[in-house]
Amino acid sequence: MDMLVSMLDATFRVATPLVLAGLAGLFSERAGVVDIGLEGKMLAAAFAGGAVAFIAADPWLGLLAAMLTALGLSMVHAFACVTHNGNQMVSGMAINIVAAGITPTLASAWFHEGGRTPILPTEGRFRPIDLPLAETLQDVPILGRLYSDVISGHTAPVYLTALIVPLVAYILYKTRFGLRLRAVGDNPHAVDTAGVSVARTRYLALACNGVLCGMAGGYLSIAQSSGFLQDMTAGKGYLALAALIFGKWKPWPTLFACLLFAFTDALQVRLQGVPLPIIGEVSVQFIQAVPYILTVLLLAGFVGKAVAPKAIGLPYVKSR
Amino acid sequence: MSTARLTSLPRWVDLGLLPFLNLSAALIVSGLVIALIGENPFEALVILVNGAVGYQEAIGYTLHYATNFMFTGLAVAVAFHAGLFNIGGEGQAYVAGLGVALVCLGLPGWPWWSVLPIAMIAAIVCGAAWAIIPGYLQAARGSHVVVTTIMFNFLATAFMTWMLVDVIRADGQQAPQSAAFPPSTHLPTIQDMGAFLGFDLPRMPLNLGFFLAILTAILVYLYIWHTRWGYELRTVGTNETAAVYAGMPVPRLIIVAMVISGALAGLAGINEVMGVQHRLVMNWTGGVGYVGIAVALMGRNHPVGIALSALLFGALYQGGSDLAFEIPAITREMIVVIQGLVILFCGALENLFRAPLEAYFKPKTV
Numbered sequence: 001m002d003m004l005v006s007m008l009d010a011t012f013r014v015a016t017p018l019v020l021a022g023l024a025g026l027f028s029e030r031a032g033v034v035d036i037g038l039e040g041k042m043l044a045a046a047f048a049g050g051a052v053a054f055i056a057a058d059p060w061l062g063l064l065a066a067m068l069t070a071l072g073l074s075m076v077h078a079f080a081c082v083t084h085n086g087n088q089m090v091s092g093m094a095i096n097i098v099a100a101g102i103t104p105t106l107a108s109a110w111f112h113e114g115g116r117t118p119i120l121p122t123e124g125r126f127r128p129i130d131l132p133l134a135e136t137l138q139d140v141p142i143l144g145r146l147y148s149d150v151i152s153g154h155t156a157p158v159y160l161t162a163l164i165v166p167l168v169a170y171i172l173y174k175t176r177f178g179l180r181l182r183a184v185g186d187n188p189h190a191v192d193t194a195g196v197s198v199a200r201t202r203y204l205a206l207a208c209n210g211v212l213c214g215m216a217g218g219y220l221s222i223a224q225s226s227g228f229l230q231d232m233t234a235g236k237g238y239l240a241l242a243a244l245i246f247g248k249w250k251p252w253p254t255l256f257a258c259l260l261f262a263f264t265d266a267l268q269v270r271l272q273g274v275p276l277p278i279i280g281e282v283s284v285q286f287i288q289a290v291p292y293i294l295t296v297l298l299l300a301g302f303v304g305k306a307v308a309p310k311a312i313g314l315p316y317v318k319s320r
Numbered sequence: 321m322s323t324a325r326l327t328s329l330p331r332w333v334d335l336g337l338l339p340f341l342n343l344s345a346a347l348i349v350s351g352l353v354i355a356l357i358g359e360n361p362f363e364a365l366v367i368l369v370n371g372a373v374g375y376q377e378a379i380g381y382t383l384h385y386a387t388n389f390m391f392t393g394l395a396v397a398v399a400f401h402a403g404l405f406n407i408g409g410e411g412q413a414y415v416a417g418l419g420v421a422l423v424c425l426g427l428p429g430w431p432w433w434s435v436l437p438i439a440m441i442a443a444i445v446c447g448a449a450w451a452i453i454p455g456y457l458q459a460a461r462g463s464h465v466v467v468t469t470i471m472f473n474f475l476a477t478a479f480m481t482w483m484l485v486d487v488i489r490a491d492g493q494q495a496p497q498s499a500a501f502p503p504s505t506h507l508p509t510i511q512d513m514g515a516f517l518g519f520d521l522p523r524m525p526l527n528l529g530f531f532l533a534i535l536t537a538i539l540v541y542l543y544i545w546h547t548r549w550g551y552e553l554r555t556v557g558t559n560e561t562a563a564v565y566a567g568m569p570v571p572r573l574i575i576v577a578m579v580i581s582g583a584l585a586g587l588a589g590i591n592e593v594m595g596v597q598h599r600l601v602m603n604w605t606g607g608v609g610y611v612g613i614a615v616a617l618m619g620r621n622h623p624v625g626i627a628l629s630a631l632l633f634g635a636l637y638q639g640g641s642d643l644a645f646e647i648p649a650i651t652r653e654m655i656v657v658i659q660g661l662v663i664l665f666c667g668a669l670e671n672l673f674r675a676p677l678e679a680y681f682k683p684k685t686v
Binding site: 034036076079080081084085086087088089090091093094095096097098099100101102104105106108109110115235238241242245283285286288289292293295296299300301308313 | 353356357358405407453457461463464466467468470471472474475478479481482485486610613614617649650651653654655656657658659660661663664667668669670671672
């Protein structure tokens with residue numbers, strides 16, 4: 001029970017940035033713009049968040065800076081891919097590489113701590129929040145334990161994320177903007193014919209993408225750890241992309257894919273050096289590889305079928 | 321993703337002026353980043369150039385880095401010609417290093433010239449093996465090769481960590497790396513070759529792999545533009561539907577393109593692992609696969625262009641280390657920034673200057 005509780009607790013913490021980045025990718029890809037730049041945008045946001053939260057000693061200002069930074073990079077992506085019909089893969093890759101280079105460069109130039117930002121003071125970080133009655137309900141069997149140890153005691157961005165998932169689902173399926181966004185990703189010509197600007201819709205989608213991606217990055221440096229570390233995203237952006245594909249470009253399934261991947265991560269930490277029945281000791285690397293293997297199998301159509309938005313990856317050019 | 325795009329631009333503008341403008345834009349933004357750090361960009365440029373080509377060892381290092389980038393750049397270019405964006409060069413090269421290491425460790429006492437062909441085959445097979453699955457999945461099941469190659473990069477990291485930690489780590493050693501290769505298997509360095517011809521050269525990592533890279537570039541050129549297979553490859557990349565109607569075996573061509581791409585990336589292992597490191601170490605690739613993307617994009621996917629841009633990136637890497645040494649405020653990661661900006665301006669924002677240039681050079685109608 002203790003192990004399960006701590007694993008579930010860890011799952012929520014690890015899943016939060018994945019969910020935020022996955023939903024960020026969802027906005028962009030449902031609008032037809034591939035975003036492999038999630039990784040770089042998260043990293044840049046994590047740096048900006050860590051830096052501003054340290055200077056201002058305020059986590060919310062840090063989070064705002066993180067969101068603005070990722071938003072800026074999303075606009076670069078939009079400028080290249082929507083305005084100039086550039087290759088979306090190449091643009092995303094460029095953002096990843098620039099972010100991987102510029103964050104340690106600026107960090108060591110400005111803070112002189114070798115590619116990281118200074119450790120945040122307590123008031124510069126998001127602190128765990130105890131939900132009401134968490135103490136009192138602790139002794140209630142199972143449910144009380146789940147409430148006080150798994151649900152309660154996370155930081156504000158975790159709860160914010162829990163609210164964002166239904167919000168994104170609502171925007172995507174119940175609002176006019178969501179309808180247009182999905183249409184732009186499936187059939188931009190039809191949207192154009194209906195008199196809605198494809199470019200404007202894609203820019204808006206990428207703006208939402210930037211804000212969410214910035215939250216994901218900010219969470220890493222301000223809530224999960226106290227400060228920015230070089231390459232601290234460590235592939236989480238790509239993992240979020242995998243979760244998005246695994247979730248078939250839909251909000252709720254993407255959330256579950258993120259939780260699943262986060263759970264394998266929590267599992268892998270616990271399984272290090274522990275021999276299992278029958279198969280013996282499983283190598284850590286194998287468990288780390290599981291999300292990637294699953295994604296490849298899914299993409300190959302061996303585990304269900306992932307159908308991408310139809311116009312994904314294609315720049316929209318009005319035929320003359 | 322086709323590279324054989326129709327353009328109304330004169331050839332010298334398309335192949336000369338346009339890449340120059342794109343590169344200049346990337347360098348100007350890089351200069352702004354250096355200014356943001358509070359250093360003088362012009363001073364940095366002087367140190368960078370001097371560090372890259374200013375003395376004998378510098379040139380040796382520049383050419384050595386360029387060798388790796390040529391292999392990975394050619395890898396990206398071959399896939400590009402088939403309309404595929406192979407981001408997996410990093411993983412393919414990494415795994416190929418394992419093949420090279422196993423051959424070198426397994427043939428102690430053999431002279432290098434007899435080990436080299438076997439090691440090359442091992443590098444080719446391992447690199448190709450890591451690319452064939454994404455290639456097959458793209459061709460047969462329509463899984464996008466960009467996403468699968470990204471996944472395969474992570475799988476390569478996990479697989480190689482496991483190999484280095486649990487399987488081939490040398491006995492009694494803490495660091496996750498293989499035993500040192502027998503000295504007889506080391507590729508001759510430029511110093512050895514110079515001594516053979518009577519020149520006295522300083523010690524530098526430049527080795528036989530450099531000449532191998534030039535030979536490979538020539539072969540790739542012949543393959544893409546002077547064989548039937550290359551013609552088919554370019555047809556698939558330019559217009560897949562036309563290729564189908566022409567009766568070309570498109571799925572097979574896609575797989576072959578990925579296999580060749582992976583094999584080319586794998587050859588970087590010969591230069592780096594067999595030529596310089598002389599043992600298999602963790603993350604020996606250090607991003608060469610990603611630099612290959614920038615090199616291919618800037619070199620317009622042509623072997624001559626790739627050789628030139630590989631040289632430029634080699635100079636950036638070598639000059640960048642000197643720069644980091646001379647101006648401590650600028651770290652080695654600054655090179656990565658420049659690399660990313662080159663990909664942005666030469667790749668994603670390729671049309672930024674194209675449209676104005678096309679308007680300017682439009683044939684005058686009377």
